[in-house]
Amino acid sequence: MLIKLAAKSLMQRRVSALLTVMMIAVSVFVLLSVEMIRYQAKDSFGKTVSGVDLLVGARTGQLNLLLHSVFQIGYATNNISWQSYQTIAKHSKVAWTIPISMGDSHRGYRVMGTTQDMFNFFSYGEEKSLNFAQGDAFNTLYDAVIGADAARKLNYKVGDKIVLSHGIAKTSFSQHNDKPFTISGILDATGTPMDKNVFVSLQAIEAIHINWQQGVKLPPSISSSEDVLIPDSVTAVMVGLKSKFATFDLQRLINQFPQEPLTAILPAATLMTLWQILGNVEQILLLISILVLAGALLGMSNMLLVSMRERQHEIAILRVLGASPWVILTLIQLEAILLVITGVLIALLGLWATVHVFRDYIISEYGLFINGQVFSSNMLLAMASIFLASFIVAMIPALSAYRRSLYANLH
Amino acid sequence: MSAKQLETKAIALRNVIYRYPKSIAPVLHIDSWEVEHGELVFIHGLSGSGKSTLLNLLTGILVANSGDVQVLEQSIADLRSVKRDEFRAKNIGVVFQQFNLFPYLSVIENIKLAVYFSGIGHDVFQERCQELFSCLNLDLALMESRADMLSVGQQQRVAIARALINRPKLLIVDEPTSALDNEAKHGFMTMLVRLAKESQTTLIFVSHDETLMPFFSQQVSMSDLNSTREKDVN
Known part of the structure; x- marks a missing residue:
C-alpha cells in the first residue's frame, strides 16, 4: 500500500x-x-602477458617497448639484428625465445611475423597458452594464423586467402598482392591484444619484402627462394628462462650488450608501472x-x-x-x-x-x-x-x- | 498521571492545558468538558478560538501539556506515540473541511488507506464499502475513478465513507459543508446524523454555520469552553 x-x-x-x-x-x-x-x-x-621473463628490443623506453610489442600501440624505433637475436637465443640460461617482427598489416590488423614457438611458449592470463579454435600453425611459407577477434570481425575461416599491406596504417596503398596468404588456423579468444593479430612466419615477412627497397615495391629481379629467407633483424624478442633467478643477470647482460644498444624489460613489472600511471x-x-x-x-x-x-x-x-x-x-x-x-x-x-x-x-x-x-x-x-x-x-x-x-x- | 480516574464518557477533559512548542501562553485551557457516548455535539467558534487544537488533542495527534484527555475511556497521555496512532486508526474517524482525499489515488485506494492502518480484513472491507456507498447514495461505479474526478459533494461523501469504514466510536467532522450549497448541505447533514445515530457513533461536528445547530443534542461555543482569554493572558 x-x-x-x-x-x-x-x-x-x-x-x-x-x-x-x-x-x-x-x-x-x-x-x-x-x-x-x-x-x-x-x-x-595484467592478463596480456605472463610467463615471458624478459622482453627484448632495440634501446628504447620500457613503456614504449611494452606498448608496441605487446599492446600493438605505437612503433618500434629500431630493430634487433639477427646476430644479436641468435646470441641471446643461444645463451645457456635461455629456455626459449619468440622473435617477433612487426610492420605490416591486414585491413587494420597488425601482422606479427614470428615462429612456431609463439604457439608453443607464449602464455597469457594464468599461464594459458595460445590454442587453435580451427586449423593449426603455419605449414607452408604463405600460411597465416589469425586471432579470434580479427577472424570474427573480418568473418574469416580456415582456407581463406588474404593479402597483407605494407605499413600499419588502416588504409595502405602498397599491397603485397603478389603474395597472397592462406589462413591455416584461427586462435581461441584470449581477451588480450593477441586476438587482433595476424601471425605469419618470419620467413614469410622476408619473402614478401624480397623485391622491396625503402618500403617501395620494385620489379621482380631475383626469385624468392627459401634459402635467402633469413631475416636481417626482428622487432622484439620474448624470452623464457630456465630459472627465474637468472632474470636480472640476463637483463643486465642484455642492457649492456656490446654489439648494439638493447633494452630488456620484465613485462610484469612494466605492466605494473604502466598501471600505476x-x-x-x-x-x-x-x-x-x-x-x-x-x-x-x-x-x-x-x-x-x-x-x-x-x-x-x-x-x-x-x-x-x-x-x-x-x-x-x-x-x-x-x-x-x-x-x-x-x-x-x-x-x-x-x-x-x-x-x-x-x-x-x-x-x-x-x-x-x-x-x-x-x-x-x-x-x-x-x-x-x-x-x-x-x-x-x-x-x-x-x-x-x-x-x-x-x-x-x-x- | 497515575491518579487518574477513568470515566464512562465518550470524551472527558479535566484541566487541560496546551501550548505550542516554544510558546509560553497556552492556546487552549479547558477546565472540564464531557460528552456522553452516542451524543451529537456541535462546536462553533471563531477561527483562532482553539477548535483545531481541541480536535488535535482528541485525536491524539497532539498531547496536552497538563491535565487529562480521555477519549472513549482511554487516557491519551497513557498511550505511547505508536499506540496513540493505532488507537486513532481503530477508533476515530475524521472528515476535514475539504481535500480529504489523495487526488491521484482512486476512490477505493483512498478508502483502503484507512483500512491499511486499522487492519480490518478484505471481506469485511468489501461488505462495509457497499453498505456505506448505498447509505451515502454513492454509485459503486465510482470506486475505480480517480478521486479528483469526483464532484466536491461526492468527495465529501467518500471522505465520510472512509471515516466510517473502521466503525469508529468517535467521528470528528470539521466544517464539512463549507464547500456545499444550501440544498446539498441539508441532505448531507441529514445523512450524517442518520449514519451516526444508526451506528451509535459519538459525533463531534465543528462549524461556523449556526443554522446547522438544530441537528445536534449538545451545542458548545469554543469561547465558553476555552478559558485561555480570562486566565492565561497575564
Whole structure:
C-alpha cells in the first residue's frame, strides 16, 4: 500500500521525478562506467602477458617497448639484428625465445611475423597458452594464423586467402598482392591484444619484402627462394628462462650488450608501472564520479524536501488515518528508493548498451578488453554503496517529513 | 498521571492545558468538558478560538501539556506515540473541511488507506464499502475513478465513507459543508446524523454555520469552553 502510494505520488509529480531519475541515472552511469573500467581494464591489462621473463628490443623506453610489442600501440624505433637475436637465443640460461617482427598489416590488423614457438611458449592470463579454435600453425611459407577477434570481425575461416599491406596504417596503398596468404588456423579468444593479430612466419615477412627497397615495391629481379629467407633483424624478442633467478643477470647482460644498444624489460613489472600511471587517473575519475553522484543525490533530496511543503496536507490526512510519524518517514524513503532504483536501472541499461556498442572500439584503440559483465562483485558493491548513500541523503527530507508529521494539523 | 480516574464518557477533559512548542501562553485551557457516548455535539467558534487544537488533542495527534484527555475511556497521555496512532486508526474517524482525499489515488485506494492502518480484513472491507456507498447514495461505479474526478459533494461523501469504514466510536467532522450549497448541505447533514445515530457513533461536528445547530443534542461555543482569554493572558 505504501509503495503504491509512493509510486502514485511520484507519478503525480512526474516531470520533476523524471528529471531527478535522469540526474541519478547519468551519475550512476558515470560511476559504474568508471568502476567497470577500473576493474576490467586492470584485469585485462595484467592478463596480456605472463610467463615471458624478459622482453627484448632495440634501446628504447620500457613503456614504449611494452606498448608496441605487446599492446600493438605505437612503433618500434629500431630493430634487433639477427646476430644479436641468435646470441641471446643461444645463451645457456635461455629456455626459449619468440622473435617477433612487426610492420605490416591486414585491413587494420597488425601482422606479427614470428615462429612456431609463439604457439608453443607464449602464455597469457594464468599461464594459458595460445590454442587453435580451427586449423593449426603455419605449414607452408604463405600460411597465416589469425586471432579470434580479427577472424570474427573480418568473418574469416580456415582456407581463406588474404593479402597483407605494407605499413600499419588502416588504409595502405602498397599491397603485397603478389603474395597472397592462406589462413591455416584461427586462435581461441584470449581477451588480450593477441586476438587482433595476424601471425605469419618470419620467413614469410622476408619473402614478401624480397623485391622491396625503402618500403617501395620494385620489379621482380631475383626469385624468392627459401634459402635467402633469413631475416636481417626482428622487432622484439620474448624470452623464457630456465630459472627465474637468472632474470636480472640476463637483463643486465642484455642492457649492456656490446654489439648494439638493447633494452630488456620484465613485462610484469612494466605492466605494473604502466598501471600505476593510469591508476592516478583512475582514482581521479572515481573521485569525480562519486562527487557527481553526491550532487545527484542531494538534488533528489532537495526535490523531495521542496515537495514536502505542498504535501503538508497529505501528511495530515495520513496522520489522522492512523499513520505514525515513522510511516511518514518510511514513505519518503520509499519514494527516494523508487527514484534511485529507476535511475540505477536506466544507468545499467545504458552501460550495457554502451559497452556493447563501443567494445570493439575500445579493443582496437586501447587493447583493453571489457567483457560487459555488469553484475560482477565490485559492481554489486558499487550499487550497494549507491543505495546506502541514497538512504542516508534521503534522511534529510524523511526526517523533515517526520518532524512535520508530529504537528500535522487538522487544517 | 497515575491518579487518574477513568470515566464512562465518550470524551472527558479535566484541566487541560496546551501550548505550542516554544510558546509560553497556552492556546487552549479547558477546565472540564464531557460528552456522553452516542451524543451529537456541535462546536462553533471563531477561527483562532482553539477548535483545531481541541480536535488535535482528541485525536491524539497532539498531547496536552497538563491535565487529562480521555477519549472513549482511554487516557491519551497513557498511550505511547505508536499506540496513540493505532488507537486513532481503530477508533476515530475524521472528515476535514475539504481535500480529504489523495487526488491521484482512486476512490477505493483512498478508502483502503484507512483500512491499511486499522487492519480490518478484505471481506469485511468489501461488505462495509457497499453498505456505506448505498447509505451515502454513492454509485459503486465510482470506486475505480480517480478521486479528483469526483464532484466536491461526492468527495465529501467518500471522505465520510472512509471515516466510517473502521466503525469508529468517535467521528470528528470539521466544517464539512463549507464547500456545499444550501440544498446539498441539508441532505448531507441529514445523512450524517442518520449514519451516526444508526451506528451509535459519538459525533463531534465543528462549524461556523449556526443554522446547522438544530441537528445536534449538545451545542458548545469554543469561547465558553476555552478559558485561555480570562486566565492565561497575564
